[in-house]
Amino acid sequence: xxxxxxxxxxxxxxxxxxxxxxxxxxxxxxxxxxxxxxxxxxxxxxxxxxxxxxxxxxxxxxxxxxxxxxxxxxxxxxxxxxxxxxxxxxxxxxxxxxxxxxxxxxxxxxxxxxxxxxxxxxxxxxxxxxxxxxxxxxxxxxxxxxxxxxxxxxxxxxxxxxxxxxxxxxxxxxxxxxxxxxxxxxxxxxxxxxxxxxxxxxxxxxxxxxxxxxxxxxxxxxxxxxxxxxxxxxxxxxxxxxxxxxxxxx
Amino acid sequence: xxxxxxxxxxxxxxxxxxxxxxxxxxxxxxxxxxxxxxxxxxxxxxxxxxxxxxxxxxxxxxxxxxxxxxxxxxxxxxxxxxxxxxxxxxxxxxxxxxxxxxxxxxxxxxxxxxxxxxxxxxxxxxxxxxxxxxxxxxxxxxxxxxxxxxxxxxxxxxxxxxxxxxxxxxxxxxxxxxxxxxxxxxxxxxxxxxxxxxxxxxxxxxxxxxxxxxxxxxxxxxxxxxxxxxxxxxxxxxxxxxxxxxxxxxxxxxxxxxxxxxxxxxxxxxxxxxxxxxxxxxxxxxxx
Numbered sequence: 001x002x003x004x005x006x007x008x009x010x011x012x013x014x015x016x017x018x019x020x021x022x023x024x025x026x027x028x029x030x031x032x033x034x035x036x037x038x039x040x041x042x043x044x045x046x047x048x049x050x051x052x053x054x055x056x057x058x059x060x061x062x063x064x065x066x067x068x069x070x071x072x073x074x075x076x077x078x079x080x081x082x083x084x085x086x087x088x089x090x091x092x093x094x095x096x097x098x099x100x101x102x103x104x105x106x107x108x109x110x111x112x113x114x115x116x117x118x119x120x121x122x123x124x125x126x127x128x129x130x131x132x133x134x135x136x137x138x139x140x141x142x143x144x145x146x147x148x149x150x151x152x153x154x155x156x157x158x159x160x161x162x163x164x165x166x167x168x169x170x171x172x173x174x175x176x177x178x179x180x181x182x183x184x185x186x187x188x189x190x191x192x193x194x195x196x197x198x199x200x201x202x203x204x205x206x207x208x209x210x211x212x213x214x215x216x217x218x219x220x221x222x223x224x225x226x227x228x229x230x231x232x233x234x235x236x237x238x239x240x241x242x243x244x245x246x247x248x249x250x
Numbered sequence: 251x252x253x254x255x256x257x258x259x260x261x262x263x264x265x266x267x268x269x270x271x272x273x274x275x276x277x278x279x280x281x282x283x284x285x286x287x288x289x290x291x292x293x294x295x296x297x298x299x300x301x302x303x304x305x306x307x308x309x310x311x312x313x314x315x316x317x318x319x320x321x322x323x324x325x326x327x328x329x330x331x332x333x334x335x336x337x338x339x340x341x342x343x344x345x346x347x348x349x350x351x352x353x354x355x356x357x358x359x360x361x362x363x364x365x366x367x368x369x370x371x372x373x374x375x376x377x378x379x380x381x382x383x384x385x386x387x388x389x390x391x392x393x394x395x396x397x398x399x400x401x402x403x404x405x406x407x408x409x410x411x412x413x414x415x416x417x418x419x420x421x422x423x424x425x426x427x428x429x430x431x432x433x434x435x436x437x438x439x440x441x442x443x444x445x446x447x448x449x450x451x452x453x454x455x456x457x458x459x460x461x462x463x464x465x466x467x468x469x470x471x472x473x474x475x476x477x478x479x480x481x482x483x484x485x486x487x488x489x490x491x492x493x494x495x496x497x498x499x500x501x502x503x504x505x506x507x508x509x510x511x512x513x514x515x516x517x518x519x520x521x522x523x524x525x526x527x528x529x530x531x532x533x534x535x536x537x538x
Contacts, residue, residue: 110473111469111472111473113473142460142465143461145458148460149466149470153447153451153455153480157448159447160446161444168434169433170432170433171432174431174440175440178433179441181400181401182400182404182431183448184476189444215507216506
């Protein structure tokens with residue numbers, strides 16, 4: 001399946017946005033990567049909005065997109081911190097909003113999860129599926145919630161690892177080697193959290209706390225502290241670990 | 251540094267005990283295998299024998315190596331024979347009273363030079379060590395099943411375990427070819443605790459109607475790069491074992507909601523749908 005030219009705009013300046021733009025380029029899909037909305041063409045059929053959390057920013061972004069875009073444009077929005085129904089409620093046309101949840105880097109993701117909101121239209125969901133499939137990804141539809149499945153489960157694992165680290169159960173390296181060798185995890189949870197971005201992990205946990213009111217999702221104090229300090233992981237040179245520039249992954 | 255002329259000991263010739271003894275003997279340590287009855291020892295040695303036979307048939311070890319490994323596995327039904335060993339690893343059934351009794355006896359039999367380790371996964375090392383006069387040489391060595399194939403050993407420091415004990419035990423684990431991860435004596439140590447959400451949150455999503463069993467497994471493998479999906483893995487481990495581990499951890503943390511077990515899994519256990527071993531769990535398996 002191929003997408004027509006100039007069919008996609010990717011909004012955001014995070015690694016996931018850059019990753020998506022790179023993948024579009026590799027697949028011959030002409031996608032505009034826009035850190036802000038200023039250069040967005042109103043008739044763009046599909047806009048991918050990648051901002052993870054922060055209600056003020058996310059809400060104003062979605063409202064602006066909804067106001068600015070043609071009525072039949074589809075808005076694909078990252079639903080890490082809020083479920084799709086909640087995100088779509090900020091748009092005057094909630095039927096065109098589709099949620100997706102994944103983590104950087106996309107080369108490690110063979111499959112992308114999508115969720116429609118309660119007011120979502122099938123046509124918007126099909127357009128979203130077609131977009132990810134044109135990038136060579138499988139898609140699966142799941143029920144709308146903050147963080148969907150993979151980001152939700154991994155965020156809880158990272159949170160429990162952060163809690164263990166904070167309680168002095170073991171050193172970071174020992175925690176990571178234990179999970180890689182004891183249960184064959186693809187990465188140690190602390191290293192993985194640093195790669196994903198601790199702000200994204202925190203967004204999922206706070207989203208689930210907000211959505212369910214269940215105490216089980218409360219974020220580890222250490223995680224909140226690291227994010228507050230701007231220690232988000234690889235991108236900032238420090239998270240659970242400290243990174244030399246030369247060790248930083250691209 | 252560990253010296254391969256040191257003698258090691260293992261208590262319990264079940265799956266874990268026999269596996270640990272095999273690992274030590276394969277690494278070149280003479281390892282005394284204990285159980286309360288000769289027939290249990292024979293079963294354990296039989297299991298080691300067939301594993302080694304398989305290794306020989308696949309060309310991984312020679313017939314001579316196979317014989318040497320088995321020669322390094324003397325056995326006994328007397329705890330007194332552990333006197334003079336460098337390290338004894340207890341892998342008896344998971345009953346606190348039984349373990350405490352074993353450590354009380356070992357503590358009296360073995361001199362202060364012998365390290366005493368428990369392979370417990372559900373009890374506090376500190377609680378087991380309390381039955382010994384010298385708890386400073388008591389620690390946890392938590393192996394993963396099956397020990398010959400799993401590289402990790404959690405080396406657990408009880409409240410009174412000395413740093414010197416931890417260092418010696420860590421060196422010995424490296425000498426038998428394992429990768430040690432040191433941790434404090436806390437519920438679930440590292441792995442059983444941090445891996446909990448992989449099972450528990452999957453069950454929660456299933457219970458909430460978020461996605462089906464097959465879908466969640468597929469997502470965790472294809473989006474998350476996990477080797478197995480959570481439900482496939484629970485069926486492999488056994489839902490009874492997995493549920494008991496979650497329940498034990500939940501109570502150890504005094505009912506913290508983040509470790510709350512799932513009613514779905516409890517119902518499966520009560521219904522006898524334990525996974526692969528009963529032919530039915532989250533999936534149905536063909537009868538063997």
